[in-house]
Amino acid sequence: MTLNYKSTNENPCNMCMPMGGILPYKGIEGAMVMLHGSQGCSTYMRRHMAEHYNEPIDVGSSSLNEKGTVYGGEKNLKQGLINIIMVYEPKIVGVLTTCLAETIGEDVERIVADFLKENPDVSSTIIPGSTPGYGGSHFEGYFTTLRQILKTITKATQPHEKLNIIIPNISPADIRELKRLLDTMDIKYTIFPDFSETLDRPYEKTYKKVPEGGTTIKEIEQMAGAKATIQFATTVEDALSPGKYLYDTYGVPLYNLPIPLGIENTDLLFETIQQITNLTMPDSIKKERGRLIDAMIDSHKYNAQGRAVVYGEPEQAFSVATLCLENGITPNVIATGSKTTKLSKLLQPGLKRKLVNQDAVNIIQETDFSVIRAAAVEAKANIAIGHSDGRYLTEKEGIPLVRHGFPIHDRVGGQRLLSIGYLGTTVFLDRITNTLLENKYLHYRTNMYQEYYKKAKTI
Amino acid sequence: MKVVVKLDSTKSKKKSFIAERSESISMKGHQKSQVKCDTDSVAGSMSQRACVFCGARVVLNPITDAIHLVHGPIGCASYTWDIRGSLSSGSELYRNSFSTDMKEKDVIFGGEKKLEQAIDELVDEYHPKLMFVYSTCIVGVIGDDLDAVCKKKSLQYGIEIIPVQSSGFIGNKAAGYRAACDAILKIIKPEETTSQAIIERKSNCKRVINYLGDFNLAAEAWIIQGYLKEIGIDINVTFTGDANYEALKKATDAELNIIQCAGSMTYLAKKMEELYGIPYMHISFLGIEDTKESLRRIAHFFQNIELEEKTEKLIAREESQIAKTLHWYKQQLQGKKAAIYVGGGFKAISLIKQFNEIGIEVVMVGTQTGRKEEYDTIADLATAGTVILDDANPSELEQFMTEKAADLLVGGVKERPLAYKLGVAFIDHNHDRKHPLSGFIGAVNFATEVHSTVCSPVWKYV
Ligand code: SF4
Numbered sequence: 001m002t003l004n005y006k007s008t009n010e011n012p013c014n015m016c017m018p019m020g021g022i023l024p025y026k027g028i029e030g031a032m033v034m035l036h037g038s039q040g041c042s043t044y045m046r047r048h049m050a051e052h053y054n055e056p057i058d059v060g061s062s063s064l065n066e067k068g069t070v071y072g073g074e075k076n077l078k079q080g081l082i083n084i085i086m087v088y089e090p091k092i093v094g095v096l097t098t099c100l101a102e103t104i105g106e107d108v109e110r111i112v113a114d115f116l117k118e119n120p121d122v123s124s125t126i127i128p129g130s131t132p133g134y135g136g137s138h139f140e141g142y143f144t145t146l147r148q149i150l151k152t153i154t155k156a157t158q159p160h161e162k163l164n165i166i167i168p169n170i171s172p173a174d175i176r177e178l179k180r181l182l183d184t185m186d187i188k189y190t191i192f193p194d195f196s197e198t199l200d201r202p203y204e205k206t207y208k209k210v211p212e213g214g215t216t217i218k219e220i221e222q223m224a225g226a227k228a229t230i231q232f233a234t235t236v237e238d239a240l241s242p243g244k245y246l247y248d249t250y251g252v253p254l255y256n257l258p259i260p261l262g263i264e265n266t267d268l269l270f271e272t273i274q275q276i277t278n279l280t281m282p283d284s285i286k287k288e289r290g291r292l293i294d295a296m297i298d299s300h301k302y303n304a305q306g307r308a309v310v311y312g313e314p315e316q317a318f319s320v321a322t323l324c325l326e327n328g329i330t331p332n333v334i335a336t337g338s339k340t341t342k343l344s345k346l347l348q349p350g351l352k353r354k355l356v357n358q359d360a361v362n363i364i365q366e367t368d369f370s371v372i373r374a375a376a377v378e379a380k381a382n383i384a385i386g387h388s389d390g391r392y393l394t395e396k397e398g399i400p401l402v403r404h405g406f407p408i409h410d411r412v413g414g415q416r417l418l419s420i421g422y423l424g425t426t427v428f429l430d431r432i433t434n435t436l437l438e439n440k441y442l443h444y445r446t447n448m449y450q451e452y453y454k455k456a457k458t459i
Numbered sequence: 460m461k462v463v464v465k466l467d468s469t470k471s472k473k474k475s476f477i478a479e480r481s482e483s484i485s486m487k488g489h490q491k492s493q494v495k496c497d498t499d500s501v502a503g504s505m506s507q508r509a510c511v512f513c514g515a516r517v518v519l520n521p522i523t524d525a526i527h528l529v530h531g532p533i534g535c536a537s538y539t540w541d542i543r544g545s546l547s548s549g550s551e552l553y554r555n556s557f558s559t560d561m562k563e564k565d566v567i568f569g570g571e572k573k574l575e576q577a578i579d580e581l582v583d584e585y586h587p588k589l590m591f592v593y594s595t596c597i598v599g600v601i602g603d604d605l606d607a608v609c610k611k612k613s614l615q616y617g618i619e620i621i622p623v624q625s626s627g628f629i630g631n632k633a634a635g636y637r638a639a640c641d642a643i644l645k646i647i648k649p650e651e652t653t654s655q656a657i658i659e660r661k662s663n664c665k666r667v668i669n670y671l672g673d674f675n676l677a678a679e680a681w682i683i684q685g686y687l688k689e690i691g692i693d694i695n696v697t698f699t700g701d702a703n704y705e706a707l708k709k710a711t712d713a714e715l716n717i718i719q720c721a722g723s724m725t726y727l728a729k730k731m732e733e734l735y736g737i738p739y740m741h742i743s744f745l746g747i748e749d750t751k752e753s754l755r756r757i758a759h760f761f762q763n764i765e766l767e768e769k770t771e772k773l774i775a776r777e778e779s780q781i782a783k784t785l786h787w788y789k790q791q792l793q794g795k796k797a798a799i800y801v802g803g804g805f806k807a808i809s810l811i812k813q814f815n816e817i818g819i820e821v822v823m824v825g826t827q828t829g830r831k832e833e834y835d836t837i838a839d840l841a842t843a844g845t846v847i848l849d850d851a852n853p854s855e856l857e858q859f860m861t862e863k864a865a866d867l868l869v870g871g872v873k874e875r876p877l878a879y880k881l882g883v884a885f886i887d888h889n890h891d892r893k894h895p896l897s898g899f900i901g902a903v904n905f906a907t908e909v910h911s912t913v914c915s916p917v918w919k920y921v
Contacts, residue, residue: 007576009533009560016534038596038627039500040510044538047872056877058853063500069600069628080503083477087505087854099532100596100628103566134532134561134597203921207857207880337533370555389540 011369011392013311014337015407016133019045020141021096022059023169024149027193029214030091032084034060036077036108037098041133051409053172053199058209060084064100073106078115085124088210091217094145095128102132125217127152137338139313142169143233146193146242153217156250157225163189163276164223164252166231166242168315169406170259172200173418178260181421185279190219190226192242200415224250228276230269232259235314235342258346259315261420261428262323263292288422295426296327299433304328306436309376309393311335311386312405314343314365320385320404321347325354327429332379335364335372373397383436400439402432476855477504483850488843494834496849499631505852507800507873508827512595514635515625517542517890518723519591519642521674521699522707524550526587528557530574530605531595535627536560543890545675545700557581561597571603578612578620589704590620591642599626619704621645632802633722633828640727643698644734647710666761667695669713671728671739672720675700676890679897683744686898690758690769698724711735715760717742717753719897722803722828743805744897746813746905747778747785777899788906789818795913798823798865800856800874801888804833810869810888811840817906822863825851853877867913882921884912 018035022045025033035042042061049057060083062068062076077095084093095108108128116122129148131141146166165182167175175196182189197213223229229252231243238244246252255276260269266289270281281289306329310320314336324331336343344363351358362375369392376384376393384393387405394401408414419428476484482495500506512529516539520527529536536558547553559577561570574592581590594605605622613620625638668687673680680700687694695713696706716728716739728739740760742753751774758770797819799810804826811821824837825848837847846859853874860868860883868878871889878885886908888896894908895901 006580007559007573008528008580009536009558011540011556012533012537012558012560014533015537016532019534034503038510039506039508039631040513040596040627041534043507043509043873044513044534048538050873050876054876054879056853056880057873058505060503060505061500062502063504063506064628065499066629076502079501083501083503084505087477098596099534099566100600103597103600132532132563132566133534134563134566137533201880203880203882205882205921209854209857 014137017131017141020138021145027195032090033094036101052414099133164229259319261319510627511635514632518639521545523547526590596627636723672724721805745809793818804829
């Protein structure tokens with residue numbers, strides 16, 4: 001199924017490329033980022049991210065005005081770099097293009113090269129990247145930028161024992177959970193990017209303009225010599241895949257896995273770790289797995305009544321859909337605003353194995369909320385799982401929403417949502433089950449009354 | 460062109476400032492010169508401003524039964540979907556975000572065809588009477604002829620399809636306000652009519668006014684409508700909170716335009732005076748003093764004793780109802796210091812007065828798009844030592860809030876986390892607030908919100 005309309009998007013389910021490109025820079029130590037374009041793009045994105053993470057989000061802009069648009073934005077871009085470097089003293093500055101810069105044909109790579117020649121004092125590494133807003137969704141912007149950063153920073157290094165862990169847009173709480181699991185097993189790793197500290201900072205008395213934390217440049221340099229890469233990006237095309245880049249360029253073995261959300265996906269992570277390192281799952285984590293199974297048993301019958309609408313970035317939509325499948329929830333609608341050929345293919349085996357009626361599942365790519373809403377109504381969905389823009393499904397159709405993914409802008413704590421690993425899955429699953437229960441209890445009396453009493457009366 | 464950076468890390472305090480910004484910052488009593496305003500943002504200065512498109516969108520979006528179609532790439536539509544907490548008494552169409560979702564090939568080959576198709580599809584689906592088509596950055600660059608497409612489709616369907624010239628780079632948010640007002644002017648243009656007809660219409664309507672610059676956030680326009688009705692004045696159209704096509708068409712029937720949000724609406728009021736002879740007056744319903752004064756001035760305009768008496772009665776009643784509550788808050792808040800960083804100058808002016816009403820001193824005032832006259836007023840109202848700044852950035856806000864030991868910041872979504880990270884209380888004065896800040900009830904809500912944050916027990920732990 002595709003869009004109702006040919007030329008109109010009605011209530012977008014995705015954002016634009018530069019938005020995705022900002023995030024990686026928030027996960028690198030001492031990095032700043034600047035958009036080359038008009039002031040609005042960066043302000044919108046800052047606002048969206050500030051609402052989700054509840055953290056100050058500084059993103060520079062070259063503030064292109066009419067003159068810059070007509071005669072080229074070189075001057076603005078260089079001036080912007082100077083100001084950012086002066087005020088923030090960053091180690092890295094990411095420069096991302098926007099629709100405007102791309103349309104007027106700005107060659108940011110050349111401009112940055114010139115800038116560095118003209119300013120020999122500058123010690124910051126400047127990474128230009130192309131992220132036209134019309135070139136794809138924020139999902140593609142994110143991975144393109146990761147790849148661009150690797151291309152610029154990594155260099156052939158001595159082989160070492162560390163693992164590269166390349167993550168998609170998961171919450172800072174999830175990143176910390178991932179680290180805890182790896183630390184429990186004494187595994188040495190580089191998380192790339194790591195915004196677990198920068199976008200979910202503890203309160204501290206002295207405010208820092210560039211928050212501490214993030215993957216260090218040295219770590220990124222050495223990703224080329226890692227023992228292996230584990231990347232959570234099964235739905236990402238090879239051309240955008242950072243893990244594939246490391247494999248192609250430096251021969252680092254790549255294990256491309258789904259986000260470890262749900263029991264099977266998390267099992268897969270531990271099996272992979274065992275394959276790479278020979279380490280088996282420690283008892284403490286086995287217990288967490290056992291508790292998840294216990295939770296699943298507790299809730300399986302309630303979940304069997306779930307007819308879910310799952311939407312968001314392809315990678316998130318995939319892992320949530322598989323979580324639904326292993327708990328008896330039918331993911332009737334699985335949707336993403338991004339363009340992806342992989343999501344549907346990846347889902348097929350699971351759907352075949354676990355559902356009587358696979359035709360009841362509607363997988364939709366490159367879509368908007370007008371389509372998702374219609375599909376949800378058709379499927380008689382009783383739960384939605386995805387980011388805040390789906391609140392529209394609750395408001396218009398009464399489908400309760402379990403908030404997950406990005407952006408969460410109408411609730412507090414998007415940065416604290418935990419959903420990966422056995423523990424995270426347990427917490428997430430409880431949120432889903434309880435939302436189903438709450439919805440059921442809320443409507444039970446009226447539904448029964450309407451269905452049976454009223455019917456009986458009118459016969 | 461050669462630009463050289465001198466990185467001098469020894470002068471750490473000075474680094475918060477970008478040299479070009481120095482004229483945009485002043486301190487009352489310490490400087491002869493005015494703050495520089497209404498300029499382009501400095502590149503890399505981390506301005507908190509939005510763009511032309513955003514300015515146009517926030518002004519027009521509350522028109523409830525219109526299709527708001529963004530001609531451009533998806534992000535622009537995505538970030539501005541349902542951007543304001545504007546309420547509607549009727550249609551909900553305005554709460555959708557429609558976009559032509561331009562892709563690379565549309566940029567290369569032009570987007571006019573796609574735009575035409577999008578209009579066709581939307582007319583087919585929703586049968587609207589009114590549609591706004593907003594241009595975004597790239598539309599301005601690739602040169603799609605928005606006017607021509609809108610005109611063609613307008614004729615074809617016999618409905619109003621209004622182009623909004625809001626390419627992001629053609630100025631700042633204020634240019635977007637103007638683009639929105641220009642779009643509104645196209646709608647309210649009365650059909651070909653004799654001057655006699657206008658006179659007749661005017662003599663028929665009694666004490667009917669337009670309310671400009673209220674977007675009906677959290678029912679604010681309805682609250683003011685209630686006050687005015689009570690004293691015998693009807694609101695004809697609100698621009699643009701809870702407005703619809705039918706209402707807009709009657710806009711020229713009013714005898715007076717009152718303006719709340721000066722930044723966005725003064726231009727429209729001036730135009731309406733020029734074209735239709737409707738006089739205008741700036742008012743403010745933020746804070747008790749402003750509310751009282753505004754009601755009196757509006758009543759006075761009609762030169763009618765009965766009306767003025769009713770106004771005094773209303774004021775006396777409303778004021779006595781809230782006096783005790785406000786007094787209590789004032790005692791609690793006495794001596795606290797506030798910093799203001801909001802969009803428009805008029806809002807900042809109201810806020811300074813409102814803080815004074817509840818015993819709070821303002822130590823920093825800034826706006827994104829304030830105008831020269833407004834900065835003059837701000838400078839008059841401010842106490843000595845108050846920092847006044849235009850188009851500030853987080854770094855400057857941090858510096859001055861800390862230096863001036865502000866207990867509280869008023870601002871928008873982006874400023875909130877900054878205030879909290881600095882351990883400072885925060886008041887949302889943004890588009891999506893869910894409680895009204897206008898009128899007498901708004902004054903209480905404001906004090907309650909200030910108290911809830913300034914006096915929260917949470918600050919004991921920082
Ligand atoms: S779609 Fe393009 S113009 Fe719009 S916000 Fe994104 S980058 Fe900016």
